[in-house]
Each structure stands twice: as structure tokens, then as C-alpha cells.
Amino acid sequence: MQARNAGWWALLMPAFLLLTVFYIAPILQVLSISFTEPELGFGNYERILTNRSVQRTLSTTGRIAGITTVLALVLGYAIAYSVTMASERARRWWILCVLVPLWISVLVRAFAWVTLLRRQGLINEALIGMGTIQEPLELVWNEFGIIVGMVHYMVPYAVLPMLSAMRDIDPRLMTAARGMGASRWTVFSRVFFPLSLPGVLAAAVLTFILSLGFYVTPAILGGGKTLMVAEWISVQILDLIRWGFGTMMATVLIVTILVTLGVFSRIVNMRRLFGGGH
Amino acid sequence: MLQSFQQDCIALLREKLAKGQIDRRQLMAGLAALGVAPAAGAQAQGTRDIVMVNWGGLANQGFGQFYGDPFSAANPGYRVVQDSTGPSVGRIRSMVESRRVTWDVCDSSATGAVLLGGLGMAEKIDYSVVKREDAIGPTFTMEYGVAPYSFSSVLVYDSSKFPTAPTSWADFWDLRKFPGKRLLRRDATCVLEAASMSLGKPLNAVYPIDTRGALSQVEKIRRDCVYWNGGAESEQFIRTGEAVMGQIWHTRASVLQRESNGRFKFIWNQGILQPGIQVVPKGNPAGAAVQRFLASMMANADGQVGLLGLLGNGPTNPNAASRVPAELKQFNPTDPANAALQVPLDGNWWGANYQRVNQDFLDTVTG
Numbered sequence: 089m090q091a092r093n094a095g096w097w098a099l100l101m102p103a104f105l106l107l108t109v110f111y112i113a114p115i116l117q118v119l120s121i122s123f124t125e126p127e128l129g130f131g132n133y134e135r136i137l138t139n140r141s142v143q144r145t146l147s148t149t150g151r152i153a154g155i156t157t158v159l160a161l162v163l164g165y166a167i168a169y170s171v172t173m174a175s176e177r178a179r180r181w182w183i184l185c186v187l188v189p190l191w192i193s194v195l196v197r198a199f200a201w202v203t204l205l206r207r208q209g210l211i212n213e214a215l216i217g218m219g220t221i222q223e224p225l226e227l228v229w230n231e232f233g234i235i236v237g238m239v240h241y242m243v244p245y246a247v248l249p250m251l252s253a254m255r256d257i258d259p260r261l262m263t264a265a266r267g268m269g270a271s272r273w274t275v276f277s278r279v280f281f282p283l284s285l286p287g288v289l290a291a292a293v294l295t296f297i298l299s300l301g302f303y304v305t306p307a308i309l310g311g312g313k314t315l316m317v318a319e320w321i322s323v324q325i326l327d328l329i330r331w332g333f334g335t336m337m338a339t340v341l342i343v344t345i346l347v348t349l350g351v352f353s354r355i356v357n358m359r360r361l362f363g364g365g366h
Numbered sequence: 367m368l369q370s371f372q373q374d375c376i377a378l379l380r381e382k383l384a385k386g387q388i389d390r391r392q393l394m395a396g397l398a399a400l401g402v403a404p405a406a407g408a409q410a411q412g413t414r415d416i417v418m419v420n421w422g423g424l425a426n427q428g429f430g431q432f433y434g435d436p437f438s439a440a441n442p443g444y445r446v447v448q449d450s451t452g453p454s455v456g457r458i459r460s461m462v463e464s465r466r467v468t469w470d471v472c473d474s475s476a477t478g479a480v481l482l483g484g485l486g487m488a489e490k491i492d493y494s495v496v497k498r499e500d501a502i503g504p505t506f507t508m509e510y511g512v513a514p515y516s517f518s519s520v521l522v523y524d525s526s527k528f529p530t531a532p533t534s535w536a537d538f539w540d541l542r543k544f545p546g547k548r549l550l551r552r553d554a555t556c557v558l559e560a561a562s563m564s565l566g567k568p569l570n571a572v573y574p575i576d577t578r579g580a581l582s583q584v585e586k587i588r589r590d591c592v593y594w595n596g597g598a599e600s601e602q603f604i605r606t607g608e609a610v611m612g613q614i615w616h617t618r619a620s621v622l623q624r625e626s627n628g629r630f631k632f633i634w635n636q637g638i639l640q641p642g643i644q645v646v647p648k649g650n651p652a653g654a655a656v657q658r659f660l661a662s663m664m665a666n667a668d669g670q671v672g673l674l675g676l677l678g679n680g681p682t683n684p685n686a687a688s689r690v691p692a693e694l695k696q697f698n699p700t701d702p703a704n705a706a707l708q709v710p711l712d713g714n715w716w717g718a719n720y721q722r723v724n725q726d727f728l729d730t731v732t733g
Binding site: 144148208307311315325326327329330331 | 454
């Protein structure tokens with residue numbers, strides 16, 4: 089038994105060493121700047137408690153990521169449910185439609201939303217043309233625009249874990265419930281929904297974590313009025329060269345993500361997130 | 367692609383050079399023995415590269431044609447190479463700190479020169495080689511950088527939206543008389559100058575900036591503003607009607623005015639005239655030769671006028687303004703008539719205050 093295990097470890101070693109040397113070590117080196125600059129100690133981390141700018145960036149990021157997660161889950165649940173209930177042939181087409189947006193660059197998608205949402209964009213022009221509104225609506229260069237862009241990006245990530253959870257549900261359970269006289273709503277709310285919850289939770293974790301680190305979408309659709317963590321870090325590192333301050337925020341982001349993953353891995357089967365399924 | 371043995375020999379020679387096991391002459395002899403012709407990036411046959419880093423777009427062509435080529439022609443053996451990866455101060459710092467400097471001249475800013483100089487990450491300008499009298503003013507010759515071109519942040523507006531034309535930053539801040547969205551750069555530089563002037567500060571009393579007063583002025587209109595990060599973006603905001611009045615670079619404003627046949631107009635009055643400061647990272651590969659290149663860019667009035675024609679960057683050589691063709695004069699920020707209306711940026715004030723003030727500015731506009 090021992091010898092067999094040693095064999096597996098030997099196989100893992102090259103990848104492990106590669107990751108440690110070229111990925112983990114440099115990241116730790118960069119993050120350590122947050123403890124050494126401008127002076128040795130926890131000065132940068134103190135500012136989480138004292139600095140208004142840091143607090144606002146963190147709360148803005150948390151708020152936008154939270155709203156995005158909720159909306160992506162609601163939309164994604166509806167899609168995943170329809171796909172699960174569809175015929176085998178239709179299901180393949182549905183899944184393709186969910187996947188296609190994943191292959192389009194995030195930059196292209198953000199600019200596409202600008203074209204749709206701006207003052208002289210398709211939506212405003214159409215509404216004005218129909219006489220519904222007189223003045224163009226402010227659909228972009230604010231948090232609304234950011235959330236539209238981010239939800240659009242996140243829906244496929246929400247659909248996939250939920251779809252895999254829903255397809256694991258034995259359809260005979262629903263048939264049995266119907267046979268015993270339950271209404272359609274009762275079947276859904278008492279049988280199907282509770283069984284799909286692990287998938288919902290997994291999707292929530294994935295969407296929330298990805299939303300925390302968004303850079304391009306808020307930068308383009310926010311009109312410069314909203315700073316999320318990723319862009320805030322970039323300003324500190326590239327323009328203000330306050331590396332200690334910037335890497336502090338990077339550390340906070342990484343720790344938040346690891347803690348979220350740690351907490352939820354006790355509740356949800358994390359393999360579902362990364363495509364393991366069963 | 368599979369590496370040939372010869373390629374590996376060349377690689378090995380370069381490694382030895384890097385480790386100091388052989389010197390450059392031995393490298394050249396070795397390369398010659400291997401029958402290597404000078405290729406891109408190779409410094410064979412004594413050609414020395416000066417790497418100039420810009421922010422992309424037409425700058426690659428313009429800087430090569432009007433700065434690089436004249437220098438190479440006058441100094442055989444030197445070749446000026448353009449790199450458009452964007453030399454932000456953060457990237458220069460990381461390059462200098464890791465002691466792998468591959469850039470010689472970086473298209474930075476007055477603030478960048480002071481910040482990097484203060485950190486010991488920029489080479490001083492050698493004013494025994496570069497001539498101060500080759501620049502029209504002290505704005506363009508700093509301790510850690512010189513400016514072979516200038517640009518300005520000007521007021522641009524959509525003339526179809528207003529019966530009377532705005533003439534000052536006071537009008538820019540007057541949302542009642544000139545209703546509509548405003549456009550500002552998401553950076554405190556120049557915005558705070560404009561805010562100060564909107565409060566009635568005359569051109570010669572803008573510095574030192576009353577940051578508290580200027581920031582509260584920004585606070586007043588921040589909800590009626592959109593903010594740009596890149597030049598192309600700023601042009602797009604005005605062109606598509608997202609904003610009716612803005613503070614943008616004169617190069618973009620000139621394009622808007624020309625292409626819209628005068629629907630979009632800009633004014634030089636109370637513009638902020640800035641130096642296009644070139645910075646040399648500490649320990650640059652070309653060494654002291656870069657000072658001669660800087661001197662050549664500063665002295666080359668005709669090249670600077672050529673660049674004005676291509677990109678719109680204003681010349682800084684005192685002999686240049688009179689050589690500008692008549693139809694271009696109205697677009698030249700350093701034309702004496704236009705320069706008199708603007709306030710020259712105080713790079714030293716910004717260098718000393720940028721980190722703090724720009725953070726406060728970002729907090730104000732994102733609040």
C-alpha cells in the first residue's frame with residue numbers, strides 16, 4: 089500500500105514543483121510586499137479599519153458581486169430547469185446556446201453592451217422612436233450597466249453546476265409524487281427544488297468568487313464612477329506606485345476567496361464546481 | 367519550432383554574456399564564426415539598439431519616423447526601436463527593481479519623472495549633452511526627464527447643443543446655463559487645475575493648487591460627469607453624444623473638430639499645457655548614448671513639426687513654431703498665440719502631491 093502511494097506522489101511531484109516555483113512562490117513574494125512597504129508591519133492592513141476609500145471599494149465590490157450572484161442564479165435556475173425538462177435533442181441545442189457566450193471575449197461583450205445601452209444606443213433610440221420616453225434613460229456608466237454586463241457574463245457559470253445537479257435527480261421521484269396526488273407546484277417546491285439545492289449553492293459560490301475579481305466589465309460599463317477591487321489594485325500598482333497598499337488589497341481578495349471556498353467546501357461537494365459531478 | 371543546434375549555440379553565447387563569462391566582443395566573434403547575420407533584436411555587427419517605449423497607436427510610426435530615423439541617420443551604428451507596451455510608472459518600477467531593464471526611453475509624464483527620480487529609478491538628464499535652450503520653457507526640461515513634444519487638456523463642446531459658446535471652466539461648471547453631461551479624465555491632473563480656474567483663479571495663480579477647494583468643486587458636478595481613461599474613449603464619448611462638454615487632450619479635440627466640420631469645437635483658453643516627458647529608467651541598456659538621443663529629439667525642430675502634422679503633438683523647440691504650416695497653427699498648443707492662453711503644468715507640484723491628491727480625487731468621483 090505504502091509503495092503504491094509513493095508511486096502516485098512521484099507522478100504528482102513535477103506538476104507540484106512547477107506550480108510552487110513558478111506560481112505560488114512569486115505570488116507569495118508579491119503579497120509579502122504588503123507587510124514590508126512603506127514600512128515593516130501591519131500598517132497597510134490597519135487601513136481596512138481606518139481608510140474610507142478601502143472600505144468603500146470593498147463594500148462596492150461585495151454589493152455588486154452579491155447582486156450579480158442573485159440575478160445570475162435566478163436566471164440560471166430557470167434556464168437549467170428548462171434544459172433538464174427538455175427532450176434529449178432540444179437539450180443539446182440549449183446547452184450549446186448556454187456555452188456559446190462563454191467563448192466570446194469579455195471585452196467584446198462589454199462593448200456590445202455599450203452599443204445597446206448608451207444614450208444613442210439601440211434601446212434608447214427604440215424607446216424614443218416608439219414615444220415611450222422623451223429623454224434617454226441612463227442605462228450605462230453606472231452600477232446598473234455594470235450589473236447588466238456582469239450578469240450576462242455569469243449566467244453560463246451559474247447554469248452549468250445547477251444543470252449537473254438537476255440531471256442527477258431521479259425523474260421517477262417526481263412521477264411518484266404526482267402519482268400520490270401532489271400538485272405540480274408541490275412536486276417542484278417539496279421534491280425537485282430541495283434536491284437541486286446543492287447545485288444552487290455550488291453555482292452561488294462559483295459566481296460570487298468570479299464576480300469579486302471582475303476588472304474589464306466594470307471598467308468599461310461603469311464610466312469611471314465605480315471602482316471595484318481589481319481596478320483599485322491596478323491603480324495602486326501601475327499609477328500611484330503604492331505597492332504595499334495595492335498588494336494588501338490583493339491579499340484581502342485572495343483570502344476572501346479562500347475563506348469562501350473553505351467554508352462552502354464543508355457544505356457543498358466542491359467537485360461539482362470543477363466538473364467532477366458525482 | 368524545433369531549435370536547431372546553431373540556435374542553441376547562439377543562445378549559449380548570450381547566456382555566457384549575461385553571466386559575464388565573455389564580453390561583447392567575444393560574443394560578436396562567436397556569432398560571426400557561427401555565420402549569423404544581424405537579425406531583429408540581435409546586436410550583431412556593432413549595431414546598438416535604443417528602445418523607445420510608447421503607448422501604441424500612431425505613436426509607433428510617428429516616434430520612429432520623426433525621432434528615431436533622424437538620430438540613426440546622424441549616428442550610424444545606432445538603431446531606434448519602438449515598443450508600444452505602455453510604460454506606466456508601475457511597470458518601470460518593476461523593471462528597475464528586478465534589474466532587468468530593457469527600455470531606454472519611456473514616454474512618461476512630469477509626475478512620473480518626479481516620482482521615479484525620487485525613488486532612484488530614473489537616470490538624471492545630462493544637461494551638458496541636452497541643451498536647455500532647445501526648449502521653449504522650463505516646463506519641458508526637468509531633472510529626470512525632457513519633453514520633445516507638448517500636449518494640452520482643453521475644453522471641447524458640442525456646438526449644436528448651446529446657443530452661446532462656453533468660453534471658460536466657469537462655464538463648464540455652470541450646469542444651468544449649459545445643461546448636459548460633462549466628460550472628465552479619471553485622473554486628478556488637469557481636472558483640479560480646471561476646477562481652480564472655474565473658481566476664478568487667474569492663469570498665473572493656479573499653483574499651488576488649493577486641493578480642498580478644487581475637490582469640492584469636482585464634488586459638485588461629479589454626478590453629472592462621465593470619466594475617460596483612454597484617448598480613443600474620450601473622443602467616442604463626445605462623438606456619440608454621451609457628453610456635451612468635456613476636458614480632453616487637444617489631439618483628440620482637433621480630430622473631433624475637423625471630422626465633424628466644426629460641430630464639435632474646442633478652445634485653447636484656460637487649457638493646461640503639459641510636457642510629453644521622456645524618462646530614462648535607471649540602468650538602461652544603451653547607457654549614456656541615450657542622452658545624445660534625447661538631445662537630438664529636442665534639437666530637431668523639423669521632426670517636431672512633422673510629428674505635429676501626423677499626431678498633433680506640439681513642438682517644444684523654439685525654432686519650430688514659425689515653421690508650422692499656416693493651416694496647422696490653430697491646432698498647435700505651443701503656437702505663441704495659443705500658448706499665451708494656457709497654463710503650463712507644474713510638474714514638480716504634481717510629482718510631490720500626485721499620490722495623495724489623486725487618491726482623494728478617485729475617492730471623490732467614485733463616492
